[in-house]
Amino acid sequence: MTKWNISPVNSYSYEPLRIQVYNVLREAIVNGEFMPDEKLTELEIAEHLSVSRTPVREAFRMLEQEELITIIPQQGVFVSGIKSRKEIDDLFRVRVELEGLAAYLAARNINEEQIKQLKKYAEEIEQCIEENDLKGCVRIDIAFHRIIKEASANKWLERFLDNLFMQATRFRMKSLAQEGRMVNALNEHRRLGEAITRGEAELARRYMEEHIQAAWKSILAVFEEEHKDQKGV
Amino acid sequence: MTKWNISPVNSYSYEPLRIQVYNVLREAIVNGEFMPDEKLTELEIAEHLSVSRTPVREAFRMLEQEELITIIPQQGVFVSGIKSRKEIDDLFRVRVELEGLAAYLAARNINEEQIKQLKKYAEEIEQCIEENDLKGCVRIDIAFHRIIKEASANKWLERFLDNLFMQATRFRMKSLAQEGRMVNALNEHRRLGEAITRGEAELARRYMEEHIQAAWKSILAVFEEEHKDQKGV
DNA sequence: ATGGATTTTTTTGTTGACAAAAGTATGATA
DNA sequence: TATCATACTTTTGTCAACAAAAAAATCCAT
Numbered sequence: 001m002t003k004w005n006i007s008p009v010n011s012y013s014y015e016p017l018r019i020q021v022y023n024v025l026r027e028a029i030v031n032g033e034f035m036p037d038e039k040l041t042e043l044e045i046a047e048h049l050s051v052s053r054t055p056v057r058e059a060f061r062m063l064e065q066e067e068l069i070t071i072i073p074q075q076g077v078f079v080s081g082i083k084s085r086k087e088i089d090d091l092f093r094v095r096v097e098l099e100g101l102a103a104y105l106a107a108r109n110i111n112e113e114q115i116k117q118l119k120k121y122a123e124e125i126e127q128c129i130e131e132n133d134l135k136g137c138v139r140i141d142i143a144f145h146r147i148i149k150e151a152s153a154n155k156w157l158e159r160f161l162d163n164l165f166m167q168a169t170r171f172r173m174k175s176l177a178q179e180g181r182m183v184n185a186l187n188e189h190r191r192l193g194e195a196i197t198r199g200e201a202e203l204a205r206r207y208m209e210e211h212i213q214a215a216w217k218s219i220l221a222v223f224e225e226e227h228k229d230q231k232g233v
Numbered sequence: 234m235t236k237w238n239i240s241p242v243n244s245y246s247y248e249p250l251r252i253q254v255y256n257v258l259r260e261a262i263v264n265g266e267f268m269p270d271e272k273l274t275e276l277e278i279a280e281h282l283s284v285s286r287t288p289v290r291e292a293f294r295m296l297e298q299e300e301l302i303t304i305i306p307q308q309g310v311f312v313s314g315i316k317s318r319k320e321i322d323d324l325f326r327v328r329v330e331l332e333g334l335a336a337y338l339a340a341r342n343i344n345e346e347q348i349k350q351l352k353k354y355a356e357e358i359e360q361c362i363e364e365n366d367l368k369g370c371v372r373i374d375i376a377f378h379r380i381i382k383e384a385s386a387n388k389w390l391e392r393f394l395d396n397l398f399m400q401a402t403r404f405r406m407k408s409l410a411q412e413g414r415m416v417n418a419l420n421e422h423r424r425l426g427e428a429i430t431r432g433e434a435e436l437a438r439r440y441m442e443e444h445i446q447a448a449w450k451s452i453l454a455v456f457e458e459e460h461k462d463q464k465g466v
Numbered sequence: 467a468t469g470g471a472t473t474t475t476t477t478t479g480t481t482g483a484c485a486a487a488a489g490t491a492t493g494a495t496a
Numbered sequence: 497t498a499t500c501a502t503a504c505t506t507t508t509g510t511c512a513a514c515a516a517a518a519a520a521a522t523c524c525a526t
Contacts, residue, residue, distance in 0.1 A: 015306070017480075041508090043506090053481085054479080054480060057509090058290065064295070065295060074507090075508085090387045090389055090390070093338075093389075094331070094334070094393070156327045251509085274477065306479090307477090307479080307516090
């Protein structure tokens with residue numbers, strides 16, 4: 001039973017099992033613990049986590065709405081995977097728009113506490129780059145975007161960005177690993193953070209749009225590289 | 234047992250019960266069959282639809298991800314309702330952006346079949362206005378936006394717009410019922426449809442943004458009217 | 467009557483059992 | 497050997513029963 005490395009659920013938690021199972025599975029999918037297109041069977045997951053099928057089924061229904069899995073009735077549950085260039089384009093086309101809006105709103109709403117955090121991350125990421133700490137970079141990149149998302153203080157925007165973010169996560173590491181991408185991202189973050197801090201909303205939006213577009217291009221490059229000898233398969 | 238007027242499920246359908254229940258409940262919520270903040274108990278819904286609690290529970294998990302209901306663990310399921318001005322603002326702030334993007338993409342992707350439909354709706358809505366047929370207007374307004382959404386051919390955009398659209402539906406009727414709003418909406422639709430048909434993407438985006446902003450203002454007016462003597466309650 | 471503790475009822479959370487469909491293996495026939 | 501029908505296994509869909517928590521009702525003391 002060591003097929004997967006997924007955290008157990010906590011029997012002493014007051015949270016319903018379905019929510020714990022949901023969290024465990026979401027993490028596992030986002031972190032690539034399950035392979036894309038892999039079939040997840042209720043019983044197997046349930047036994048791994050030592051719960052019955054019911055909470056697993058309910059967790060599946062929740063994950064389905066976020067496109068992390070695909071449920072085909074009477075057949076089963078399959079892990080979603082980004083498989084075509086169009087899917088990447090669809091994802092980033094929307095992300096450019098929504099992250100841009102988030103930056104715009106953040107520049108108008110951000111409070112002192114959040115500004116302080118933004119500055120802290122700016123310093124930390126600089127250090128990560130010096131040490132060539134890829135994982136640290138990814139962690140801070142995520143935190144940076146989270147602050148802006150929260151500062152936008154718009155429920156729908158936050159929800160949608162969460163969805164898109166999870167989908168993009170699998171690519172983030174590979175993208176940042178590219179030569180020069182990390183340093184570019186740092187610079188993009190810096191001027192973006194400054195624009196938000198100064199409350200220049202339209203400028204912040206433009207910088208964010210350019211930042212996401214750069215990430216888009218970078219991820220496409222990774223994708224094309226991975227698929228260059230699989231054309232027409 | 235005539236508390237609600239909700240459609241029964243079809244025992245001969247091949248669709249799993251959870252999906253049928255989900256569809257029934259979604260329609261009921263969007264059409265205002267349930268009151269906002271009303272508590273839905275599993276057993277009551279199950280008995281109404283002559284199914285067991287299991288498919289009802291699974292339908293609840295699906296509806297939760299769309300914010301149509303709020304689930305509080307160990308307490309129950311409550312119908313969501315738009316209750317504050319900020320919630321309307323949050324909704325429309327994002328909708329302006331996403332509908333605008335949809336119009337932009339539609340102008341670049343739309344096919345002959347969809348153009349024909351767009352023109353058909355333009356004629357039909359004119360007739361509805363003459364006959365002062367409010368329900369017809371709403372129906373066509375929905376169809377009009379659906380065509381543009383589908384023409385955008387972006388999975389994420391379509392999903393998010395669906396979510397926002399459902400939330401806005403409860404207000405749509407009241408908004409269009411306002412003096413002059415129907416005629417304005419018609420004109421906005423017309424120039425928007427023409428821009429899309431001609432493939433003028435940036436123009437289509439601007440027209441759509443203005444159209445959604447007008448709807449926003451109109452809905453705010455309705456909302457303020459309804460709450461003008463409830464300040465500070 | 468009012469407030470608070472206690473019992474009763476209702477409702478949610480979880481489980482295991484059964485039915486039905488899909489998937490897999492077996493075997494006969496050409 | 498390939499193909500098709502049949503039996504077998506696995507997996508999903510649904511249900512009913514039980515456990516535990518929350519909500520409601522009852523009772524008592526003031």
